[in-house]
Amino acid sequence: MSNSKLWSVVGALVGVIVFFAGIIWIGGQINPDLQLDETAALRFVFVGIGLLAVFVLYWLTKENDAWEVGTRQVVYMAIGAALYAVFSYLFNGTVFVVPSVSQVSLRPAIALPMFFGYVFGPVVGFFTGAVGNMFGDALTGFGLSPQWSIGNGLVGLISGMAALYVDKKKGLNTVLIVSAVLAAIATILWFLNPSQSNMMFFDPGAGIFGDATISAFAGLSAVVGFVLVLAVRYGFASDMDIAAAVTWAMLGNFIGIGFAAVSDIWINGFPPTVAIVGEFLPAAGPNMIFAAILVPILVRAWMSLQRQTGR
Amino acid sequence: MLVSWRYRSRRSLIQAFDPSAWLIFYASFIASTLFFWDLRILAVFMLVAIIIVVTSGVMWSESRRAWLFIGGFIIFFAVLTFLTGRGGVEVYTQEHVIRTLKAPFTLFGWRPTVDVTVERILFALSQMARVFALASTTILIPYSLNPAHYGVAFRRLGLPDKIAYAMDLTMRFIPTFGRDFQLTLDAQKARGYELDKLQGGLIEQVRKLAPLVVPVTVHALAGSEDIIDAMDLRAFGTGPRTWLIELHYQTRDYILIAIGVIVFLTSMAASLLGLGQFWVPQTLLRIFGF
Numbered sequence: 052m053s054n055s056k057l058w059s060v061v062g063a064l065v066g067v068i069v070f071f072a073g074i075i076w077i078g079g080q081i082n083p084d085l086q087l088d089e090t091a092a093l094r095f096v097f098v099g100i101g102l103l104a105v106f107v108l109y110w111l112t113k114e115n116d117a118w119e120v121g122t123r124q125v126v127y128m129a130i131g132a133a134l135y136a137v138f139s140y141l142f143n144g145t146v147f148v149v150p151s152v153s154q155v156s157l158r159p160a161i162a163l164p165m166f167f168g169y170v171f172g173p174v175v176g177f178f179t180g181a182v183g184n185m186f187g188d189a190l191t192g193f194g195l196s197p198q199w200s201i202g203n204g205l206v207g208l209i210s211g212m213a214a215l216y217v218d219k220k221k222g223l224n225t226v227l228i229v230s231a232v233l234a235a236i237a238t239i240l241w242f243l244n245p246s247q248s249n250m251m252f253f254d255p256g257a258g259i260f261g262d263a264t265i266s267a268f269a270g271l272s273a274v275v276g277f278v279l280v281l282a283v284r285y286g287f288a289s290d291m292d293i294a295a296a297v298t299w300a301m302l303g304n305f306i307g308i309g310f311a312a313v314s315d316i317w318i319n320g321f322p323p324t325v326a327i328v329g330e331f332l333p334a335a336g337p338n339m340i341f342a343a344i345l346v347p348i349l350v351r352a353w354m355s356l357q358r359q360t361g362r
Numbered sequence: 363m364l365v366s367w368r369y370r371s372r373r374s375l376i377q378a379f380d381p382s383a384w385l386i387f388y389a390s391f392i393a394s395t396l397f398f399w400d401l402r403i404l405a406v407f408m409l410v411a412i413i414i415v416v417t418s419g420v421m422w423s424e425s426r427r428a429w430l431f432i433g434g435f436i437i438f439f440a441v442l443t444f445l446t447g448r449g450g451v452e453v454y455t456q457e458h459v460i461r462t463l464k465a466p467f468t469l470f471g472w473r474p475t476v477d478v479t480v481e482r483i484l485f486a487l488s489q490m491a492r493v494f495a496l497a498s499t500t501i502l503i504p505y506s507l508n509p510a511h512y513g514v515a516f517r518r519l520g521l522p523d524k525i526a527y528a529m530d531l532t533m534r535f536i537p538t539f540g541r542d543f544q545l546t547l548d549a550q551k552a553r554g555y556e557l558d559k560l561q562g563g564l565i566e567q568v569r570k571l572a573p574l575v576v577p578v579t580v581h582a583l584a585g586s587e588d589i590i591d592a593m594d595l596r597a598f599g600t601g602p603r604t605w606l607i608e609l610h611y612q613t614r615d616y617i618l619i620a621i622g623v624i625v626f627l628t629s630m631a632a633s634l635l636g637l638g639q640f641w642v643p644q645t646l647l648r649i650f651g652f
Binding site (some may be wrong): 120121122123125126127128129130132134136137138141159162163166178182183185189190212268279334337340342344345348349351352360 | 370502503524525527528529530531532533534536538540543556564565569571573574575576578580581582584585586587589590593594598599629
């Protein structure tokens with residue numbers, strides 16, 4: 052990317068953030084009673100912040116081939132996003148009603164940005180998560196949550212960061228340690244706030260609208276997921292693709308869903324414990340279970356297909 | 363084989379505009395709706411949505427399934443929110459009870475009770491108006507935007523060639539993969555697979571989803587080789603892309619874009635000034651004796 056183009060992108064991103072931050076500040080001056088949850092503008096601020104983070108990540112590693120976008124990547128981006136949209140729509144709890152287990156609903160779609168990110172790189176992963184989530188929301192017809200789309204995009208992007216390393220084994224331990232710390236922090240917060248509501252669990256038939264106390268399984272799901280990923284990491288130590296795919300997917304999941312949940316501290320005015328225990332844990336924890344099981348199966352299937360087609 | 367959306371050329375308000383102008387208006391309309399909970403304002407958005415739907419030329423017979431799905435969902439959630447009083451608690455804090463309905467029976471000592479309140483009625487109506495405005499305009503997109511215009515429309519919105527083409531392909535793939543999913547589900551059902559009756563714990567249930575997720579994904583990737591070859595043979599990505607169809611804004615497109623932007627900015631300003639929040643008419647409260 053040429054320097055002038057680069058500065059145009061940075062300038063535009065900073066401009067968007069400053070514009071919305073200014074509006075919120077000015078809005079606060081005009082109307083002191085302005086509640087943060089009464090404005091949708093903050094959603095777009097976090098879209099700007101998320102995109103800025105993506106750009107910084109790109110800028111720091113831009114020499115790497117992982118960022119290259121050719122014909123193949125364009126087609127995989129479209130396939131990933133379309134599949135994610137279709138699976139999100141089908142498994143959003145309305146088309147196929149699969150009973151939830153211990154407040155955890157089956158949402159297998161999250162495995163797609165992880166898989167596409169790891170196999171085809173960070174750009175494909177980001178597009179799959181962000182655009183797929185956007186189209187999935189649109190298909191359901193219930194509006195858009197742009198900061199959650201960016202969060203899903205980050206899941207795919209971070210999963211694809213493995214492509215930055217020629218040696219897949221490199222950096223895996225660091226990724227595991229960072230993920231362990233994040234899982235531990237969230238779980239400790241749950242131990243300190245066990246009566247917090249599970250804001251991601253809706254069961255209209257039972258009159259539950261995100262207000263049921265979080266179950267022990269959902270509270271411990273990040274740890275359960277981490278242990279599962281650890282088991283896959285070392286159980287498939289000889290198959291570095293599977294080990295690296297699930298490990299990077301775990302970090303992507305923690306950072307991407309964490310970004311979206313933490314943004315609700317400002318967007319919806321949630322206290323940090325509510326955002327982390329009520330939103331992050333019940334969303335990110337179960338995702339780890341899908342990652343640990345479905346991502347390795349998809350990676351294996353893709354490798355078989357590669358061998359058959361010779362591509 | 364690509365399956366297409368049910369688009370066809372119609373004499374309609376939507377198709378009278380340039381697709382990118384329409385997408386800008388649509389995005390502004392959606393974003394503006396999200397700023398409000400005031401039924402009076404939401405009624406205006408709903409009215410605009412109804413006008414768009416009525417003038418869209420989309421027949422009931424071709425969009426029936428989509429409307430029934432969304433309609434059922436809107437009514438189901440609005441009624442449940444009304445009955446339980448939950449969902450609106452972030453929007454209002456005080457409730458004026460009109461009547462308390464008690465069931466003539468008890469369940470294990472608990473008597474089902476519903477508080478009919480002014481706030482619950484208004485919130486249910488506001489929710490219906492809001493979701494209708496969002497959902498109805500979204501439903502129309504695949505019926506009204508020509509698939510041949512997707513790519514060029516996204517390009518005209520300022521996206522780079524490759525991203526615009528990826529968005530184009532994404533929209534084209536969605537109905538195809540929906541069809542593939544259904545075929546795979548039917549094939550697996552013929553082998554005794556029952557999605558509705560997954561047994562076992564969570565891990566076992568996730569594992570049992572693999573016979574659906576994996577074939578659909580791998581089939582999509584296997585089929586992609588033909589598309590990649592076709593694009594490479596046409597030298598995709600080697601230079602600035604040209605599009606077979608050229609779209610040009612006309613005066614009416616500029617007017618539509620201006621209306622969309624003005625509505626969005628006005629809505630944002632109103633929201634920041636604290637206007638458009640949940641509304642309870644004093645007259646209604648007086649009628650019920652509060």
